[in-house]
Amino acid sequence: METLITLLVGVLVSTATYLLLSKNLIRIVLGTAILSHAVHLLLMTMGGLKGGSVPILDDGTETYTDALPQALILTAIVIGFAVTAFFLVLVYRTYQSVGTDNLNEMRGSKDE
Template sequence: MEQLMMVLIGILVSVATYLILSRNMIRVIIGTAVLSHAVNLLIMAVGGLKKGNVPLIGHEEEPFTDALPQALILTAIVISFATTALLLVLAYRTYKTSGSDDFKELRGMPDE
């Protein structure tokens, strides 16, 4: 299962890299969102699947699950949602003021 996750993470990172290198502002924003999803999957895959009891004091000596990867992923999801929302608002405002979402046009370079 971990090998399949690593292949999926590689595909997501390559798609995100392609989108981030685009000239279109919306594609760059979608690329950063896809890259954050890939990082979340990577954290989950590195954390591994562990079966066990909850880590509470007073329970018997049994193997327990580690809650740190889930907490990191939850924090990363919240941060990526806020970042994506901010970037979308900035892109909308840029499009509204300049009438374009192409980076070359925003820099003042003519299309060739």
């Protein structure tokens, strides 16, 4: 299972890299969002996908699941959502004031 998720992370990182290298601002924002989700999946995979019980000492089970990677990823998802929302508002405001979302046109070069 970890191999499959690692391959999925590789596909997400390559897709995010492709989007980050484009000239469109919306694609760049989507690329950063996809890259952050790829990192979340990678951290979850590195934390281990093993099953176990909740870490309560009164129970008779011997295998426990570590809740720290899940808590860290949940925090990172919330922060990533806020940053993506901020980027989208920033891109919208830039589009309103400049009139384009193409980086070459914003820079002033006429090359396509």
